[in-house]
Every structure is written in structure tokens, then in C-alpha cells.
Amino acid sequence: MRLPAISWRQKVILTSLLCLVLPSVITLVLTADYTKNELKNKAVAKAEQSLEVADLYESNIMRDMINAFNSIQYDSEMITDLRVAWNMHKTDPSGSVDLLSFKKITERLERIQFFGGKTYVTILLPNELYFSNYSTYKNNLSFLYNEPWLKSLAREPVNTTRWLGTQKNYVRADADSAPRVVTIIRTFQIYAKGVNAYIILSKPEEQFRQVFSQYASDQVMMLLDADGTIISHTQPDQIGKAVNPVPQDESYATVRQNGKGYIAVSHPLKFAGWSMRSLTPYENVTSKIGNLFNYVFILQFVFFFLFSVVLLYFLGQWTLPIMKLARTASKVEKGFLEERSKVRGSDEVGHLGLAFDKMLDRVKEMIRQVETEQNRKRMAELELLQAQMNPHFLFNTLNSIRLRAILKGEHEIGEIIGSLSTVLRMTINRNNEFVPLHEEAETARHYMDLVNFRHHEGVELKVNLASDTLLELIPRFTLQPLIENAYIHGLQQKNGEIAVSAWKSSSFLYIEVMDNGVGIAEDKLADIRSGAPISGIGLKNVKERLQIIYGDLFVMEMDGAPGKGVAITLKIPLNGREEQAHVSSHAGG
Template sequence: MKNPFKKYSLPVTLFISFIAISAVLIALLGATSYYITTREVVDETISSRVLLLGEINKQIDYQLQAIEYDALVVASNPTIRQYLEEPEQSFDRIRQNDEVIDLLSRYSYVKHAIHSVQLYANNSTGNVYRGANGIFSRAFIDHSPTYPEIEHTDAAWLGTHALEVGDYLSMPEPVISYYRKVWSASGKELGILVFNMKLASMNELISADAVDGSRYVVDARQRLIVEAHPAGAEAPDYETIRSDLATTLQDRSVDHRVTVHEDGKQLLIWREQPRTQWVVMDRIPWDRITEGSRQIQQTIVLTIVLCVLLAIGMAWLLAGQFAVPIRRLVRVMAKLKGGKMDSRVANEYENEFGYLNQHFNTMADEIEGLIRQVNLENQQKREAELKVLQEQMNPHFLYNTLDTMNWHAISIGATEISHMLSLLGKMMRIGLSSGKAFITVAAEAEHLGCYVELQKIRCKGRIDFRIDIDESLQPYAIPKITLQPLVENAIIHGFHSRREGRIVITGRQQGELMKLSVQDNGYGFSPDNRRDSSSQHGLHNVRERIRLYYGPQYGLDIQSEPNVSTVVTLTLPLVRESGDDRRLQEGEESDHD
């Protein structure tokens, strides 16, 4: 399927796109608003319930600590310890039975939350009790299914269970029990003291406020201790969430809240008591929490419909406004493509359309300027070629004249003059080069050698010349008469009024480039004190010829330090082909890239 943005007209595409995007954004905004509202209600509910459950936890823990303290007091009572250390049938122990039972019963009479207190003696086989309070045989606990939970600890809370003591006392009322071992002064275990707490007192703690959901208190093993439900509401079964709750509570990275699913979505909020690891939780139906959010949802849906209708009108208007400047720009681009280089866009915009129009006009100006520059450079190149041709014609006449002078010098025995004329003639012959603009590095080195020999004769050995060009560069082509102006410049401007000096000409290959350098130890110059323009005429001509032939990325680099040295380095491409047309073509392409 073809991309609709590439198929349909711009106004239609913009109109449909704007409607689609607006509808999606408005729908997302409505959904986000509903979600945020619901989230705020839920978060507010959670925050308030977490604080409430924290207070309930504090009250429950206060009650539990009070019972633990009472148990500690009883277990540390010298009368209890002495009673348990006496043999079961001793007179003192029998005499103290009523006194110990009174001591135990006092807590159930005085403390509203305490149901009963029981003492299980290690050395007792019989049972002495008054109601649910009394002294019982340790065997009852040892055979109890809950004994493994307290076997290896000094004190522990056990969850809800029926109060049952052997065959002598059986009561259906469930209690919560606190077990504490009784020790002698020497560290011997004497028995186990049990404080039984009424579930009714726990109900009073968790039912003090009206709740809109179910509330549970479970022990560390997720066993139900007590529960409360709204008046007239059906009581949900705790066992339906017990397995999920146990798995969740085992993950300590989970926060104090989680949502679970049953017949309907429920919000479960809990707080754990760190000391006892008991958990107080509320389970609230999700519909009851989000009742207010559903009314907001209806308002949001109506608002979305109105916004979409408004967006349709705005989309049609904006589509037309966007199409006008783009169509205008396209028309002007077509004119420019057709060769009308003075075509420009009337820019009346200050936004992105103005940016496009302005940069299009700037681009058109630059293209027009580049065309003029190319035409100018082509004209300069043709003039340079004509100038070279004219210079080649003059050496041809001079070459014939020098040959006549050489034979005359030989006839009169002027050998030094004859040698100089031969060198000059060879330079003219290489310079003429059958009209070619390029010669090999070997021919250029030969031409330079002739010039150096002439300078040695003129300077009478005051200047030391050394030519060191790699053999690997010999077959490559360069513009003719390139090195000689550099050496001439070094002699004239580096050693004027000096008695001696040294000039080193080197050539090296570096990858796909050749580096030719001329170094002298003459006067040099500082960057702030360049030589005058007339003295740089030869270097300027060499630089321009290289730029025209090869492009602006090649040329001359001059490094000079006053009274130390000057190094002129040529950077040229490695080209084996010697055709002038190919050189010029490469120069034009590289210059215009």
C-alpha cells in the first residue's frame, strides 16, 4: 500500500492528519485525565487508610505489649518460681495452689482484654483450676500441634485458636494466646505461662470507625485473628485471598498496598506491625472507590466530542494556510530549475515558512554567484594557458640564439661560457617541452639541476645545493618549472648580502601525495613581517597554477623562523598520466566540489 503522504494532495493530507492527531490527542487527554483523577482518589484513599491502619496497629501493639509485660511480671514472680520448683505432692506446693490460682485469676478479673491465665508446670501430672484459670500439666502443651512454634523460643504469640485443656476444660470461645516460658534462677525451665486474650477486645480496636469495606487482622502466618464488615454487607470469605496474600507478603520489596481480582476488582491495603509481624488490612471494592470518577468520565467524553468537532473546522482552515506558501515556493523552484536564475520568493513570513523562503533565496544567490565564479575561473585558466604558450614561444627563439652563441664560445676557447650556455639551453629545451604543461618529476629535477649548476658558477661555490628526491617519484607528473621559482626565491631573498648558505631540495611520497620542499638557512622572516608582494610574485604564480590544475586542497605551505631557516613545501597528488587535458579536468572538478 502506497504511503498516503506520497499519494494525496497536501491540503487533504494535512486536513486528515490534523483531524486524526487531534482526535488521538484529545482522547489521550481524556483518558489521562480520567486515569489521573482515579489515581488521585485511590492514592488519597490509600494514604488515609494507611494512616488509620497505622493507628490501629499502634493500639493493637499497645494491648499486646501490656499483656507481654503482665506475663513477664508473673513469670518473674518469686512465688511462681518457688511453687514450680517444689515437688508436686509436697505440703508447701499443695498449700500454695489457691494462692497461685488467685494470682493468675486476678489478671482476668482486672484486665478487660484478658480472658484467662494458665500455668503449665513441668513437674505436674494433675490439674488445679478455677474456671479457665489454673495450673495444668505440661503434657497438654507438649502434645499440642502448636508446640513446635514455641519449642525453641522463650516467648511467642499464637494466632486464633479454641481454648482447650485436655479432657477437663473445653470452651468453644476462640482466643489469642501469649506463651512465655518460666525459668528458675539457675536457668532451668520450670513451665510455660499462657495469657489468653479475648477476641472481643480486638474487635473493639478494629471496629471503632465505620468502614466501607472489610477489615482483617492476621498473624505472622496469615491466619485470621479477627475480621469486621460493614453493617448489612455480605462478608467476603478471607480464605479466597489468603494464598495470594501470603505470596505478596513474602516479597518485602512490595509496598504496603496491592490490588487483587476476584469476582470484581478489589483494593487491598495493609500495614504490618514490625515487632509482631501482624498485619491489619482493609479490602475495599473498586467500584466504591471510583464512584466519583465515573461521573467525571461522562463529562470528559462529552468534552471530547465537542473538541473533535471544533478541531475539524480548525483543520480545514489550517490546511489551506499551510498549502499557500508551499505552492508558491514550488512554483519559484520550477522557474529556477528552468534556467531563470533571477527567480526569488517574495518573503512575507517570519516563521518556518519565512525560514524556508529566506534560505531558498540565499541558496539561489549562492548558485548564481558560484556560476559567475566558475566562469571567471575558466577565463583565468584560459588566460594562464595563453600566457604559458607565449612564454614557450620566447624560449624557442632564445634557444636557437643560445645555440649559436655556444658554438662561437667554443670556437674562441671560452669553455666556462660554453658550459653555461649549454646548461641554459638544456633548461630552455626542458622548459619548452613540446608545448606540454606537465613533465615528469625526473625532467623537473633535471631542469632544476641545470639551474643549480648555473647558480654554483655564479656564486662561486658560496651556496651549497643538495637535491634529494625519492626514485619512486620520478615517473609521476607535475606542472613544469615548479621547483625552480622556489629555489630562485630562496637565493634572492634568503641570501642577499650573505657570503654563504645552504639549500636542500627534497621529495617524499606520503600515501597518495607527494611532498616537495625547498629549505634554506637564510634570513627567514616572522609571520608579522612578511616580504613585500613583489618578492612573493614567483611563489604566488606557483600557488595559483597548482590551484587551477589540482584544486584548492593542494598548494604551498611556508614555515619560516627569522635568522634560522625557511621551508617551502609543495603538496601535490600522485598522477602518472601526463595528459594536460586530464590534469585540467581534475583541477576543475576538485576546485568546484
């Protein structure tokens, strides 16, 4: 039975792969057993050294916190001041204490020096009287009295110290920069056989973590409590998770996390049954093989170099047509549509070159067709424009009718015709997409005159524009849809009042359209504020048009209540408005 024939390219690829892979596999198999134990021993020894260094740092922090407890609890002057504060708190009818009278307590807490950096000290006395070495402005700590761990500790003997581990930072001022704190708490009494008081010490979790990256940047280190829960970790998102313990009769264990292998080494601490653990990735271990690995690496490099020379030669021959295709595509991208690759052949690349050249010929033909169609379309548009009535003729006719009506004493009809002429001129005129705010308000006033004349209603339009907003440019027909919406949906086409106001603040122009109509239901208003689509076509068009012009800086807000009318506020950015008006004016023209 004959084997199927393979091409010479396949033969070269197979031969090159065998020359590269086979020696590597042989050398790795021969050295794997020898290096395995040596690498593990070195990794374990380094991890133990790192843990011992970290132990000194962590133990100093924890010992310093214990000493701080003692310095507060056994300071006679501090206890005396706390007694005075608590007695005043009990006897004060209002249940409050003038904290300025006990400035000495706060100053004494602030003078305590701590190893490792910032430490939050809190003293909780009965009846929700507390002192701290940090600002409690807008940071009410009364909730600490209801914490489950505080109630549990209240049932324990006096001078009981409990290590709570990692918690959410309760100091609001530092919660963003230090979201987690490691906390310990101790009970004490300011009077013998009296009610319990508490001292709470908390340090930002990053103080426990910073030693990990300083002394063991190639390891994953963590601080665990007695239950195996992570208190501090090189990767903060792992805090609070539980890990499996390392057997006590072994110096290390092999674990897998996130699909990767690690060598785990544990080290107990002297406080609270806590411990530290180091995870050394296998990848880091295998990268240090010593002299034998260097020999293997040199051997592999020789084979790799030979393979690369052969492979690069053939790749150069294979990729030459592809590079020619790439250069042709680059020139075509720059606009040289006459360029052709002229790559031909019986293989896949030759077929690709022929298809690419035919595609360019087809594209060129399609461009020629599009140009022809565009010319025809332009001619049709010119013919259509020639057939349209000259708007100036219509405006002049309306003005003539208006003057004729005024001369005959029909001043109201003359004014209505004037308003109609103004609104019609603004509708037909496309030369300026942006208009001054005062001109837009005047157009809205004319529109309101036409509405009152048509429906015989007495809707009053009040316009109150700040003087520094009159010349600000806004898109045409911004106010008219809002006023129309207020008249139809707010006043329900009946008598009422519509008010238009404008002012500037910072770099924004604010425009408010408010009516005193039927208002809006609370559930519907809540839906609109949550992002639900706006039902009115005019409001929707105004919002979408201004969002297209100004982007995310534009904001449209709606406020109201049943029976109290509706107020719509537009927040329009002022920066770049001249450039936007200039571009839109040219686009409209």
C-alpha cells in the first residue's frame, strides 16, 4: 500500500519541525527528573526566607497595636478624662457633650505613634459617646454599637482582645484610598466593675500588604486568620476568600489555582493564630535550572538557529508574493486605484493575486457608475429647484397683504400675518442652522401669537432671558417644539401660562420652559428619568438633535408633579459653540 504523496513544502515543514522538536524533547526528558527536586527545594527555601522577613514586619505591626491598647488602657490621665467625659454625657439633659472641652483626649490619641503608618483609634464609651484620632465630621460612628462582633465581645470578660480581621473602612474620608482595614478590639472599664468600654484599632490593609511586594515580588503572599480566611493578599480581590491548609507534617504543598500550579509554604505568626502563606508559581521555579539548564539551553539554541535559517529561507520564498500583494493594497488604500499586483501562479497565492486584481477592476468600474449616477442626481435636483417657488415672492406677497390689512384698520390681522411671515421665513431659510437666543425667543413668541389666534385661547408666554444669554447661539427651532409640547400636553390647548427662562452658569447655558398645566404623573416622570424613551415627537426630536450636535455634554431634564405643571431644562455646553455653529452653517448652506 502506497502512502499518499505530499508536497515538497510539507516535507520541508515536517523536517524542520522534527529537527527542532525532537532534540528538545529528548533533552528535557533526560533532565526533568534531575532538576525537579532541586528546583522545589530552592523555591521552598526562598519562600521560607521571604516569610521570615515578612513575619518581622507583620509581627511589629501587630505588637505595636497591642502596645497601643496598653498605652491607652493603663494611662491614668486618659482614664480620668474619659470618666469626666462620660459623667458629663450622662448628666447632660440633651444627651450631648461639648467635645471641645475634651480636646486633651483627642490630642492624646493623635500623639500616639504607630509602626507602619496611619492607624485609626476609636474609643467607644457607653451611651454612644466616642472619641477618635481622626475627624468624625459627617461620619457618625453610632452604628459601631450595633455591630454583631461588638455585641458578642460584650459577653466576654474584661480585657478580652479580639482580632476581627479585614473589614470595610468605616472612616468615610479615607474609604476611597483605603477601602479595607484590619481591625482589633479590646474591652476595658473606666470604673471598676462598671459597664464595658471598647478600644478599636484599625490599620489600612495595604500596610500589611506592602511588605509582600517589597521582599517577594516573584511570589504570591497572603496573611490568613485562624480559619484560613485571607486577611491581606498580594492581589486585593482575593481578600475574604478561604484557602485549604498546608499539612502540618510537611514543609510545603503543591496546589493549583486558576489553572496554574504553585508551591505553597506556610509560616505561623505569634498572634491570634494567624499565619502567612507564600505561593511560588511553577513557571518561576522552572526558569532557574542552573548549569544543566544552561547546557540544555545552548543545545536547543543551536538546533533552533539551524531551523530558523532553513525556515526563514523558505518563508522568504513563500511570502514574497504576499508582500507584493500587501504593497499593492497599501497603494490602493492611498488612492492609487490603477495599481495592480500582477501576482500569478497555480497555487493559492496566485489565485489570490488574480482575484485581487479583478476586484480592483470591478471597484474602478463601480466608482465610474457611482459618479455617473451622482451627476444625474445633481441634474435632477437642479431641475427640482428651478421648479420651486421663489420664497422671497411668497414673503413679499404676505407683507403686501399685511400692509393692506393695516391700512384698512385690521391691525390684529396684520400682526397675525406678520407672525406667520416670520415663522414661515424661519422655517424655509436654511442658511443659518444656529441663531441667537433672542431671535429664537422672538420666533417662539410669533408662534404663540398664531396659536392664540387659531384656537381663540388666552395663553400667555412670558420670556425672561438673562442679558448675557441674548446673543448665545443655539440650534434653530429649539424652543418652538418645547412650547408646542407645553401647550398641547401641559395646558391641553386651554388657557394658561408658559414661561421661558435662560441663564448661564460655569460653561453651560441653561434654558427652561415651564407651564402651569396638568403636570405629569410621578411614575411616568420616574420612567423618563431612568432613561425611558420620550413619548412626544417634538421633545424626542429636540433631544436627539441636540445630542448629535453637543454629544454627551448636553443634558435634558424634566421635572413636575400632577396639577403643578412641568418644567423642561436644557443644559447646553458653551465651549466650542462657535465652531459648531460655523460647521452647521456651512452644512446647511
